[in-house]
Amino acid sequence: MSASDLVAKLTTLLGSDGVRSDAVSLQAYSRDATPMFEGLPEVIVAPRNTQEVSKIVKFAHDTKTPIIARGAGSNLCAATVPLNGGIVMSMTSMNKVLEVAKSEMIAIVQPGVTNLDLDQLVEKEGLRFVPDPGSRNVSTIGGNVATSAGGLRGLKYGTTRNYILGLEAVLGTGEIIRTGGRLVKDVAGYDVTRLLVGSEGTLAVFTEITVALAPRPEASKYGVAYFEDLAAAADAVEKIITSGILPATLEFLDNTCLVAVEDFAHLGLDTKAGALLLFGDDGDLVSIEQSVGKMAEIAKSSAGCRGVTLAADIAAAEALLYARRCSLPALARLSSLSILEDIAVPRKSMAEAVKRIEAIGVKHGLRIGTFGHAGDGNLHPTIVLDKDNPKEVAAAEAALAEIFALPLEFGGTITGEHGVGSAKLPYLEAKIGPANMQLQRDIKKVFDPAGILNPGRIGS
Amino acid sequence: MREKFSQDKLDRCISCGYCLPACPTYKLTGNEESSPRGRITLMRAVQNDKLPALDLLQESSFCLGCRACEPVCPAGVEYGVLLEEMRDITWQGKNRPLIIRGLFAIVDSKIGMWGLGLFSPMARRREANKDLHLMYGCFERRLFPSVSRAVAKLAPEVSCSSDQGCCGALHAHNGELEKGKEMAKALGAKLPGTILTTAGGCAAHLSSVIGADRVQEFSQWWFKRDIELKPITKAGRKIRVGLQDSCHLRNGMGVFVEPREILKQLGDLVEVPGAADCCGAAGSYALLQKKNSRKVVSQKIADIKALNLDYIATVNPGCTRQLVTELRRARVKTKVIHLAELVANSQIQ
Numbered sequence A: 001m002s003a004s005d006l007v008a009k010l011t012t013l014l015g016s017d018g019v020r021s022d023a024v025s026l027q028a029y030s031r032d033a034t035p036m037f038e039g040l041p042e043v044i045v046a047p048r049n050t051q052e053v054s055k056i057v058k059f060a061h062d063t064k065t066p067i068i069a070r071g072a073g074s075n076l077c078a079a080t081v082p083l084n085g086g087i088v089m090s091m092t093s094m095n096k097v098l099e100v101a102k103s104e105m106i107a108i109v110q111p112g113v114t115n116l117d118l119d120q121l122v123e124k125e126g127l128r129f130v131p132d133p134g135s136r137n138v139s140t141i142g143g144n145v146a147t148s149a150g151g152l153r154g155l156k157y158g159t160t161r162n163y164i165l166g167l168e169a170v171l172g173t174g175e176i177i178r179t180g181g182r183l184v185k186d187v188a189g190y191d192v193t194r195l196l197v198g199s200e201g202t203l204a205v206f207t208e209i210t211v212a213l214a215p216r217p218e219a220s221k222y223g224v225a226y227f228e229d230l231a232a233a234a235d236a237v238e239k240i241i242t243s244g245i246l247p248a249t250l251e252f253l254d255n256t257c258l259v260a261v262e263d264f265a266h267l268g269l270d271t272k273a274g275a276l277l278l279f280g281d282d283g284d285l286v287s288i289e290q291s292v293g294k295m296a297e298i299a300k301s302s303a304g305c306r307g308v309t310l311a312a313d314i315a316a317a318e319a320l321l322y323a324r325r326c327s328l329p330a331l332a333r334l335s336s337l338s339i340l341e342d343i344a345v346p347r348k349s350m351a352e353a354v355k356r357i358e359a360i361g362v363k364h365g366l367r368i369g370t371f372g373h374a375g376d377g378n379l380h381p382t383i384v385l386d387k388d389n390p391k392e393v394a395a396a397e398a399a400l401a402e403i404f405a406l407p408l409e410f411g412g413t414i415t416g417e418h419g420v421g422s423a424k425l426p427y428l429e430a431k432i433g434p435a436n437m438q439l440q441r442d443i444k445k446v447f448d449p450a451g452i453l454n455p456g457r458i459g460s
Numbered sequence B: 001m002r003e004k005f006s007q008d009k010l011d012r013c014i015s016c017g018y019c020l021p022a023c024p025t026y027k028l029t030g031n032e033e034s035s036p037r038g039r040i041t042l043m044r045a046v047q048n049d050k051l052p053a054l055d056l057l058q059e060s061s062f063c064l065g066c067r068a069c070e071p072v073c074p075a076g077v078e079y080g081v082l083l084e085e086m087r088d089i090t091w092q093g094k095n096r097p098l099i100i101r102g103l104f105a106i107v108d109s110k111i112g113m114w115g116l117g118l119f120s121p122m123a124r125r126r127e128a129n130k131d132l133h134l135m136y137g138c139f140e141r142r143l144f145p146s147v148s149r150a151v152a153k154l155a156p157e158v159s160c161s162s163d164q165g166c167c168g169a170l171h172a173h174n175g176e177l178e179k180g181k182e183m184a185k186a187l188g189a190k191l192p193g194t195i196l197t198t199a200g201g202c203a204a205h206l207s208s209v210i211g212a213d214r215v216q217e218f219s220q221w222w223f224k225r226d227i228e229l230k231p232i233t234k235a236g237r238k239i240r241v242g243l244q245d246s247c248h249l250r251n252g253m254g255v256f257v258e259p260r261e262i263l264k265q266l267g268d269l270v271e272v273p274g275a276a277d278c279c280g281a282a283g284s285y286a287l288l289q290k291k292n293s294r295k296v297v298s299q300k301i302a303d304i305k306a307l308n309l310d311y312i313a314t315v316n317p318g319c320t321r322q323l324v325t326e327l328r329r330a331r332v333k334t335k336v337i338h339l340a341e342l343v344a345n346s347q348i349q
């Protein structure tokens, strides 16, 4: 169907204020937070309710038009770049919290609510929405569910996957389904909820999400430890976890990140250290005093430790967390282009993997900073380069291929939390194997027979 | 006239979207193109010849220029500068709004500036400390002459020279970036030493051109003087007072603690929700984008009304004008007053 027909038909369906197709709007939706990927959609729609979503998807189905559900567009795997034209469906107008049930510890939300807005709202009830991706102030719950977003608390609390109880979703035919519900226990039928979490907009479009909340902990406490190198930090992490503590937060920065973050945040970090370990826990005052105290001691007595400091108060702790969340932008200040990756390896192989990443950087003459979640082995190697230098760009591509191959040697994965999207689809088969690849394609066909939902991503 | 954006400034943006929740126009529409990230994407498209420059006209006008997107940006994107460049690229010739052409005509000419000061009861010209000059502001001298009078009364050491033009902020923000810079330099040469200004917008522009060490905004300067103020009372109780931040003062210069500390001495400081958010005056915005300007300010007016304040203090003349107009329209009794005048009132008591 021609673009103008597409616009005319959708306008009849939704009225003119929900449909945009001027050059400026189209351009604005041509990218997400992934560098180097761009593509123009043909039309942008902004549905206000489930019925409208259903109508739009049915229309896309009938006309075989590609359609991408888009939240805040903060994903880092080119999952919302319209590489095949078609419709971008912005979910941000559906941003109401429909219900907070304190006694059941659940909330029911529309997909466009931002993570932080939801968390701040339930805070009033003494509850919290646990998943806390670095992008929480902007990313939407719909996007979080579609990518099973992680965050800084993965080791102790898991990721978005562990907090989704039920979904209302629109299939690739326009049909509306409900999965799961309000209950913690519910095994009626296949666990479609779990399948849809992390499906990156390729199986169905979420229109209502029931999330599990948790009691808000009384307090939290954080500290930093500095080490000569990352191997020493990894040793300390191993000792902490085998000592029986399950901390909420164990994050690390290598020296490149550390220096970049300090330049930006001016926290007085020890920039001579080879690695920084940010550790912390939440819970009641007595138990976090104990667990954080014990972590500090283990770190101090670990070989290669240069020093340990505990955050004096909430403000100091918040500053540390903010600095950690800003590792990527801080690195990005170093040059005109930064490519962030998201591999994960078993914890015991973490130090070795980081060493290998460093070697890849040296081999290709690239600057690579690595930060990540030391507790769960999720590493974010970030290449900073000059985008106008073709040599560096070519080197970065070669280095990326090696970085993706690396975790597989250790039984790890090509993406821990950012997703596959278009950016990592070429590497997916190496990770999951041909039979599973085919299974994923078959699953997609059942949910989306016309292949219109976010084509060119998982299941393609 | 500019044709291209500064590439290094465009490159800073990593499209993370952290700035979206801070942007008033994104809040109004929910549309990516009216967000800071979206506008930068559009600028990039123009830079790479994927979009004609004139397609930026609408968004360059819709953007308030409030720079709320800057302090929240972890990558340090200088959006304010990019916006100035965007207007410089698009607001040329017939695309420059008539009102802006009119305003330029006034401040560009000696007669215009003379006219603005004519019969205005602003602070009288005097020579005092040769290294500390009060800046009258171009339209402030006409619209709110009592502000400069208040400063002159508060500080006898301040010199007031009649030979001073406009600082060029008006130009820089409305499509004449280079001229705006020249004007700032010219003013810097005319008024040696420190320039004291009662307008947050002028302070930010001037200091970006002639250096922050040469510019003092009133609250910054007064706070450092460390003079204890008597509380102002009304019907036997301390006044209830709120503050409207100046966007450029807060987001561009990081000054927002000082005016609050001063107000705490003068009365009971009540933090108005969204005090840091743009009031919609945004330089010439209230004139050019009347409807949107009113949409932006409407929640603020409701909040001020609900708080039942005696005064709402301002640190920038544009905000004064906007709040006076809109509070009057909503029949709210709260009085809008520049911080300097409030300080002067305390001294008199």
Ligand SMILES: Cc1cc2nc3c(=O)[nH]c(=O)nc-3n(C[C@H](O)[C@H](O)[C@H](O)COP(=O)(O)OP(=O)(O)OC[C@H]3O[C@@H](n4cnc5c(N)ncnc54)[C@H](O)[C@@H]3O)c2cc1C
Pocket (backbone or CB within 6 Å): A032, A033, A068, A069, A070, A071, A072, A073, A074, A075, A076, A079, A080, A091, A111, A132, A133, A134, A135, A138, A139, A140, A141, A142, A143, A144, A145, A146, A147, A148, A149, A150, A151, A152, A199, A200, A201, A202, A204, A205, A206, A207, A328, A329, A417, A418, A419, A454, B015, B016, B017
């Ligand atoms: C600075 C920064 C830090 C980040 N930190 C983290 C982090 O710590 N952990 C982490 O996991 N991620 C992180 N991310 C990545 C990103 O923020 C997450 O993937 C987030 O969940 C995306 O949400 P979004 O609303 O932006 O979704 P979008 O980017 O708009 O979309 C992401 C995917 O979700 C799909 N989708 C969106 N809405 C729906 C819906 N209603 N129904 C069906 N599918 C939908 C899209 O089709 C797409 O496939 C970070 C990103 C940035 C820029």
Ligand code: SF4
Pocket (backbone or CB within 6 Å): B012, B013, B014, B015, B016, B017, B018, B019, B020, B036, B037, B040, B069, B072, B073, B074, B075, B076, B077
């Ligand atoms: S301007 Fe800053 S906050 Fe906004 S998208 Fe760009 S880098 Fe992110």
Ligand code: SF4
Pocket (backbone or CB within 6 Å): B022, B023, B024, B025, B026, B034, B035, B036, B039, B062, B063, B064, B065, B066, B067, B068, B069, B070, B079
């Ligand atoms: S200057 Fe204000 S209105 Fe313009 S993009 Fe930034 S936050 Fe939005």
